[in-house]
Amino acid sequence: MAVLNWGILGAAKFAREHMGPAIHAARGARLAALATSSEEKAQPFKAFAPDLKRHDSYEALLADPAIDVVYIPLPNVLHVEWTKKALAAGKHVLTEKPIAMAASEIDGLIAARDAAGKFATEAYMIVHHPQWQLTRRWLDEGQIGELRHADVAFSFNNPDPGNIRNKPETGGGSIPDIGVYAYSSVRYAARAEPGDLRAVIERENGVDVFAQVTGEMIGAQGRFSYAAMTSTRLHPRQQVVFQGSEGLIRLTCPFNANVFDQAEVTLCRKGEPDQVQRFPGVTQYVLQVENFVRHVTEGADYPWTLEDARGTQAMIDKVYASEV
Template structure:
């Protein structure tokens, strides 16, 4: 079976440092094309993928019949537009998160996906990492007893006013940038949805730089309290804890495995030695691409759909609507 040819829309730094390299390294995938009007921006990609074809526009890449799938790392406010254009061009789509700015926009993407007969999803890579699959399995098995609280913190310090994450016109802010991780991980691992939320949000130049969402979530087993703090103005920190009546699960590098630290998940229960699982060298971006290819080629299950992304965006919308004045 031939490798799936991929193209990238835009020479984003993240695409160069992570996803471009992941596509290049993934089994069953081939990084074949990049769309950028700047030859200089293409050079870093050619350093690890010398045969890369460079298109001078996004439209040109989408018109290339040899490209089967595209990865979209554009600014947040462009995700919906270019996902639709890629689907209309007959391409499968992996688009960076958040894939939309409001939940209703994802309804239009679901309709476009279904009409096209192609696969489209949000690049929520952590669900492909074995530490998150293990955490979900432990919760499913009741290893912590009755789940009573979930606690998430994700922060870094990015005060650069020129960065797109600090610009309202490009969909910047801690909520869309990293809240998508904080809220999605609770929904995924605990199979839960928000029941009631309140939030405290602080802004600079019309962009949220700190958000604390708290309240209750609900799954098939009942309700549990939750707390999720995201900030782009704090010392880097990331940690997730699921705390139950008989134990807890702690992830100390839940989001940026091998970048922030080594992925590690620990099960703590009274009177028993801690059970620690470490995952050195696992590349969740490569796993994401390989699972994407297997889903299309073989019909293998894929752990994050547009419907899943819509659930998180609905939670983001709720966090914003529930702000304490």
């Protein structure tokens, strides 16, 4: 496998704790550079990638001819701008979710990607995890009969007013932060798009901190009811259930595998023992980087494109428009 040199824009906590180590550990990837004006912030990255080069600015990293791929974990409102700049600099780009704040912005990213002839996509890591690939296969195979309902819960408690997730100027809120999981996961697994929706949203200081979305999705097997709750003011909880006429599929750690809990997916059908699949040791961030490298260097299939991200952002836009 060819090796691609990766650079990171900014010393974000998530990059330091998750994506930086994942890039370093992934086959075919080398964490080569970090853009930050602070040597102190660069030190934790150098602890696991001692040959890391520090650039004082984002522009300097983009100008580095040794960098093949740029990973962007900046605040949400900066994703579109810096993805376009990275593409214009001739880099492949992996940008954190949500990659944009409105579906129309992704049209410009698609155009920039095509003009640059480089690969750019949203870092939607769960589609790389085998629990979600298995869930999609079970649904495709009709293992639970006719899919009739899907419900999602994703919450954690983050009341810190200084956190970027609680600032409207940085694109904060529970819907941009974790609604992207609650909506995309069902879109992906059931190959479905939203029909009529109804959203009840609570806000603090200009950002949504609770959202209850109900309605219907329209998938490969027809229409089914849908309910999703996201909150950044509740005790941590993660669960997704797909319920059909002949059984159900339950994921008890659907989003933050190995952080919230061990990834586990269960198939329940009447008169049969439950089928439980567990995935200890699987790191979805590493799989995401390795799949990115294989796509760029070998043309391998990649499960999440800008077009997929646009579909989720269109659903987020629809949720806001459906508020009652």
